[in-house]
Amino acid sequence: MKIATVTPYDLSRPGGVNRYALDVARWVRGQGHHVDVIGPASSRNGLTPGDVIPYGHPRRIPSGGTVAAISLGPVSGGAVRALLGRGRYDVVHLHEPLMPMLPLQFLRQGGPPMLGTFHASEPTGRCLYRFAAPALRRWTRRLSARTAISETALATARPILGGPCQIVPGCTNLTHFANPVPPPPLLANDDRRTILFVGRAEPRKGLSDLIEAYGHLRQRHADLRLVVVGPPGRQGAALRARVESNGWSEVIFAGPVPDAALPGYYQAAHVFVAPATAGESFGLVLAEAMAAGAPVVAGDNPGYRAVVRHGRDGLLSPPGAPQALAQTIDQLLVDDTLRRRYVAAGRERAASFDLPTVGAAFLDLYHALAGVGPATQ
Numbered sequence: 001m002k003i004a005t006v007t008p009y010d011l012s013r014p015g016g017v018n019r020y021a022l023d024v025a026r027w028v029r030g031q032g033h034h035v036d037v038i039g040p041a042s043s044r045n046g047l048t049p050g051d052v053i054p055y056g057h058p059r060r061i062p063s064g065g066t067v068a069a070i071s072l073g074p075v076s077g078g079a080v081r082a083l084l085g086r087g088r089y090d091v092v093h094l095h096e097p098l099m100p101m102l103p104l105q106f107l108r109q110g111g112p113p114m115l116g117t118f119h120a121s122e123p124t125g126r127c128l129y130r131f132a133a134p135a136l137r138r139w140t141r142r143l144s145a146r147t148a149i150s151e152t153a154l155a156t157a158r159p160i161l162g163g164p165c166q167i168v169p170g171c172t173n174l175t176h177f178a179n180p181v182p183p184p185p186l187l188a189n190d191d192r193r194t195i196l197f198v199g200r201a202e203p204r205k206g207l208s209d210l211i212e213a214y215g216h217l218r219q220r221h222a223d224l225r226l227v228v229v230g231p232p233g234r235q236g237a238a239l240r241a242r243v244e245s246n247g248w249s250e251v252i253f254a255g256p257v258p259d260a261a262l263p264g265y266y267q268a269a270h271v272f273v274a275p276a277t278a279g280e281s282f283g284l285v286l287a288e289a290m291a292a293g294a295p296v297v298a299g300d301n302p303g304y305r306a307v308v309r310h311g312r313d314g315l316l317s318p319p320g321a322p323q324a325l326a327q328t329i330d331q332l333l334v335d336d337t338l339r340r341r342y343v344a345a346g347r348e349r350a351a352s353f354d355l356p357t358v359g360a361a362f363l364d365l366y367h368a369l370a371g372v373g374p375a376t377q
Helices: 016-030 077-087 102-111 121-129 133-140 151-160 174-177 207-220 238-244 259-268 285-290 320-334 336-354 356-372
Strands: 002-006 034-039 052-054 059-063 064-068 089-095 114-118 145-148 194-200 224-229 253-257 270-276 296-297 316-317
Touching: 002 016, 002 077, 002 102, 016 034, 016 089, 016 259, 016 285, 016 356, 052 089, 052 121, 052 320, 059 133, 059 151, 077 174, 089 102, 089 356, 102 133, 102 336, 114 356, 121 133, 121 151, 133 151, 133 285, 145 151, 145 285, 151 270, 174 259, 174 285, 194 285, 207 224, 207 238, 207 320, 224 259, 238 253, 270 285, 285 296, 296 320, 316 320, 336 356
Parallel strands: 002 034, 002 089, 034 052, 089 114, 114 145, 194 224, 194 270, 224 253, 270 296, 296 316
Antiparallel strands: 059 064
């Protein structure tokens, strides 16, 4: 089969939707099919020719407590028709099919059967979908099939779905994160226990709360350090200045790291903490950390509850409550038996989100769609 995977987000920037789209595309290619990933790109650096077709110039806009880099400029219907004609695709897979402008233009042009995957869960999206449901359903009826990444994403999209929708969860390459690797050099030379954060320094990701919680924890434990992996985001400079003013030299802002280096950080972590407050439809970083053997403390939001079951696979902490977060992390610092229990349970839970399982679900959908043709326009 020939499949086009379309994403609205800047392929040059890390993010959960793009990682999901790219991982599934690579797995499907490995099964002998041709997959083109099409999306805007602010830079060609790091993009693999033949895997990705850059299309459009992204602009950064505030969205759901973060900053999304999407293609907002005009996207020519004729150019998209030409792209579809050259590709002769059997199926087009649209991630966030209503997001301007690229996926929406593919949906508008029609042609091959189209699968739409819904990711969004933020309150803004829910309000917009409810308000504009009649108009948006006109477009979603053009989809031949629909999936959502979690129950939370399904609930957000339900007013505008225009047809049945199944849940196909987020995924991670379990082997990539589980295979033992040496720790990164900056974590290899002492006996400090590492609290790890992976993500953008943006308000809804909760890094400010984690830094405040760390201030409480370091008073009880002299052997800790906090490592922050990810781009600086909107809060990065302010949070770094706050740490420096406190004289906390053991807090390390490692910046973005390549995907190949991430397993080493996760595996070196004594505790992985993702204290996001809202706007999460699925916790991909949680699944990665659990696959790598890091016990998890996560913000108690609906998207993260799709991955971590409190008291079974890890611990959930009330969002926006640094003191409570410190107390939750402390449980894993003082009780190594509990910590080892969550390491084992987390690895077992991560297997539910292994890439071959999720990739096979999409491949079954692609086969079914290629046999039925496009939806009625």
